[in-house]
Amino acid sequence: MSIKKFRQILFNSFLIIIFFYLENAFSQNKISNVNIASSNLPLVFINTDGQTIKDQERITAQMGIIDNGNGVRNNISDEFNNYNGLIAIELRGSSSSAYPKPQYRIETQDSLGDNLNVSLCDLPTENDWILYGPYNDKSLLRNVLSYKLSNQLGRYASRTVYCELFVNYEYLGIYVLMEKIKRDNDRVDISKLTELDNSGDELTGGYLVKIDRIEWNSVGYWYSNFGTPYQHEYPKDDEITPQQKEYIINYFNDFEQLMNSDNYNDPETGYRNVIDIDSFVDHFLLNEFCKNVDAYRLSAYMYKDKDSVNNKLIAGPIWDFNLTFGDAWITGEIGFSDGWQIDYSVLHPDDPFKVPFWWKKLLKDNEFSSKVKTRWNELRNNILDHNTLFKVIDSTASYIQEARLRNFQRWPEILSSTYEDEILQLKGWILKRLMWMDTNIDLLTQIDQTENNNIPNNFxxxxxxxxxxxxxxxxxxxxxxxxxxxxxxxxxxxxxxxxxxxxxxxxxxxxxxxxxxxxxxxxxxxxxxxxxxxxxxxxxxxxxxxxxxxxxxxxxxxxxxxxxxx
CATH class of the missing domain: 2.60.40.1930 (Macroglobulin (MG2) domain)
Structure with a gap:
């Protein structure tokens, strides 16, 4: 055993001892900034033993969860019965990193500091998790609602559990425990790639790729021949082989070359042989209905399995839908319910992160746009019926009613009106968005194919x-x-x-x-x-x-x- 590993074990053992005392402290209600004895939500406690939680640099900490099950109160004095062990934790988020309410990425670990697959709050077993703290989203439910809709459509999105979080005795409010997007049988279910899978069918999958901003610390990225910024999430950059990296880069270059050609929609040789059309249709409708400001161009995931399993490229899962449903503060589009989000690059020509050109090429094809219209009309009769949506919103708001009072006690500056008004505004926006899309869905093929003629060059x-x-x-x-x-x-x-x-x-x-x-x-x-x-x-x-x-x-x-x- 190396000296470094031995020191890690000693440090982890020390944290476990510290957390024993922490658990006793919580049982005595030594919470510094809120009056809470129990909750209908799971209670999550994290102790860093004085360490600062950093961005892009994990630290080892201890986490305990009290979750007595649905319909049973979770008391501060209860034992940690859902999880009681080590985690690695770091800050996460891009636009959300500027919020005073921190966002966390955690990894459950054993006493040796290795990954520990566990089930948290009845979610499927894994080791990579997200603690998302709704802040600017004053309804506290935009991400949760969006992911629920995706799963109802049959398109995997992260499962979610509301909880209340304490870090080093400090109450931080309502958080959402979420699954991190990754390759897993219960998440993005694609074949596992090994270092030996470098030829033939074994080389063709699985790959998890996203279109996203390229930052100073980004890894595993490349720009396509058409300037699209891709990143391979799986395999990881330190695990992918040169042959696998070459394959996935060439795969997307070939796809974009096809989409740029005049015969991109040829029935025999066109895009139908490359993409899973139904997944792209659902992905389009979800992003458009929610009016996701990042749609198609940021946090835009796609994945591909081995050819022998499924040789088509699949769109999704959706991710980071907090700036949706009329809450796109980052572009100043607060409350806007009109317009196609796919026109983002037309309306914001200076934004360097463009909508990939091939999305509009897909919509220009009559077969694809026809499938979009048919699917929209189908969903409007069930999942996207406004009464159905409002029931989901009301039940979720009711479920977090008690905890959200404490949340806004902790973060009072974010609530400029009553919570009830926020929910009414959200419902009103949804009604307007549904009506606008109902009116304009038949005009899809008229979406402008250029990127600049709606905005004059000299504005x-x-x-x-x-x-x-x-x-x-x-x-x-x-x-x-x-x-x-x-x-x-x-x-x-x-x-x-x-x-x-x-x-x-x-x-x-x-x-x-x-x-x-x-x-x-x-x-x-x-x-x-x-x-x-x-x-x-x-x-x-x-x-x-x-x-x-x-x-x-x-x-x-x-x-x-x-x-x-x-």
């Missing part, structure tokens, strides 16, 4: 300067004329714009939003002639943080992020 929202700033920053923008909406031109100053175009005024609004998507300031709301403008925002009375400015000119808009540092 420009510049990045504010300076950025970061304190406390004043300048926002610069260029407003087009109504003529420009169809025929763009390039002018460097107002004097260069033809007089005939200056006759057309357009209503311009500039609004500032905080990190939670709340509108905090209207800088401008007036008619302006086409031209280049600047406006200052004095943030003296606002705290440090990330803010967004949205400029709307007529029927077009753009949004950018800025940072106030004091």
């Amino acid at each position: 420009i929202v510049y990045q504010n300067y300076p950025n970061p700033f304190n406390p004043v920053t300048t926002i610069k923008y260029r407003i087009p004329s109504s003529t420009v909406l169809l025929n763009s031109f390039q002018h460097q100053s107002n004097s260069e714009i033809p007089e005939k175009d200056l006759a057309y005024n357009v209503n311009v609004q500039i609004k500032i939003y905080d990190m939670l998507g709340r509108e905090i300031k209207t800088l401008l709301n007036e008619q302006q002639r086409p031209g280049i403008y600047e406006i200052e925002w004095d943030a003296t009375n606002y705290p440090s943080g990330i803010y967004f400015y949205k400029i709307t000119a007529g029927n077009i808009f753009d949004i950018k992020k800025m940072m106030l540092l004091k």
Whole structure:
């Protein structure tokens, strides 16, 4: 046994001793920031023994879970009866990492620090888990509702369990214990690849791939010949062989090359022979109904098994649906229920993370769009009937009613209205979204195939300067004329714009939003002639943080992020 391993065992043993005392402390109600004796939700306790939980760097901690089963109260004084052992824990999340309510990734471990497959709160046995803390989602149920819908459609999504979380005696509120997306018989059920599977049928699967942002610490990624940023989640980057990596890269390059060809929809040689059409139809409808701001371009998973098992590429599972159902604060689209999310790159041409071109090619094909319409009408009669959806929402809200009072006691700043109002707004948004899609589903083939003709090239929202700033920053923008909406031109100053175009005024609004998507300031709301403008925002009375400015000119808009540092 190595010295490093021996030290790990000693440290883990020490944590177990510490946690024995921690359990006794909880039984004596030594919770620092909330009054709680019991809950109808499972209670999860994590003790790091003074260590700071970090991003991208796991630490060893101890976790205990009290779960007495459905309909039975879980008391602080109860023993840890669902789990009582070691975990590795780290922070997780991209946009959510800026929230004060932390998000966690955990791995259950044995006393040696190795993976320990266990069932937590009756979820299927595994060792990789997520503790997702709803923060900006004031309904507390967007992810849970989305994943439930996916599973009802027959498309695997992470199973979820609501719980209440304590970290080092501190109450952190309502969390959702979720399955991490990974290859497993009870999760993404594809064949296991070994280092010996380098040729023939064995080489062809299984692979779990996602389209996502490429960051400084990303591994296992590549850009396709068309610029799509792919990452192989399985096999892991330190386990995949050169032959397997070459296979999956070539597979997606060939797929995109096919989709870019004129005969992409040939009945014999086209995309029908490559993708599982029904899965792509369901994936499209789920993302569109929920109006997922990340749809198709971020956290967009696909997987492929061995050819001998299933030679088609399957879309899914869905992931990170917290910015859905009208809560897309990150782009300022709060409450928007109209429009196709697949047009995101048209409406946000400056966003580097584009919707892959082949999604619109699929919709251009009559067979695919016909399947979308048929499936939509089928789902509207059952799973996506508004009464059915509202029953799910009401039952979930009722289930977490007691715990959400404590949650908003812990995080009062996120609830600007009553919880009941939040649920009413959510239901109202769903009704409007359903009606809009009912009206527009037959127009799918009319979705614009270009990426820029809805936004004129010379409608420009510049990045504010300076950025970061304190406390004043300048926002610069260029407003087009109504003529420009169809025929763009390039002018460097107002004097260069033809007089005939200056006759057309357009209503311009500039609004500032905080990190939670709340509108905090209207800088401008007036008619302006086409031209280049600047406006200052004095943030003296606002705290440090990330803010967004949205400029709307007529029927077009753009949004950018800025940072106030004091």
